[in-house]
Amino acid sequence: MELIIGWAFFAAVVGFMASTWNRSGFGYFLLSLILSPLIGLIFLLLAGRREEGPTPDTHVKCPDCKELVLKDARKCKHCGCQLATQ
Ligand SMILES: [Zn+2]
Numbered sequence: 001m002e003l004i005i006g007w008a009f010f011a012a013v014v015g016f017m018a019s020t021w022n023r024s025g026f027g028y029f030l031l032s033l034i035l036s037p038l039i040g041l042i043f044l045l046l047a048g049r050r051e052e053g054p055t056p057d058t059h060v061k062c063p064d065c066k067e068l069v070l071k072d073a074r075k076c077k078h079c080g081c082q083l084a085t086q
Pocket residue numbers: 062063064065066067076077078079080081
């Protein structure tokens with residue numbers, strides 16, 4: 001009985017970790033529950049944390065200060081220079 005509780009507990013921990021890493025918490029919880037929490041954890045560690053940072057889709061580099069600014073910004077938030085809009 002304790003084994004099942006421990007199993008479910010660690011599956012929940014893996015699911016929680018996944019959600020803090022911007023990944024599907026419920027998906028990793030299910031994976032851990034069905035296969036093994038250890039396998040779920042290994043999968044999660046292999047997949048790594050998903051960064052929700054600037055991407056080339058949303059950001060461009062300011063020509064003056066080389067900082068990343070939003071693509072549709074008209075003014076750089078770092079140095080205040082005017083940006084050409086495409
Ligand atoms: Zn700038």
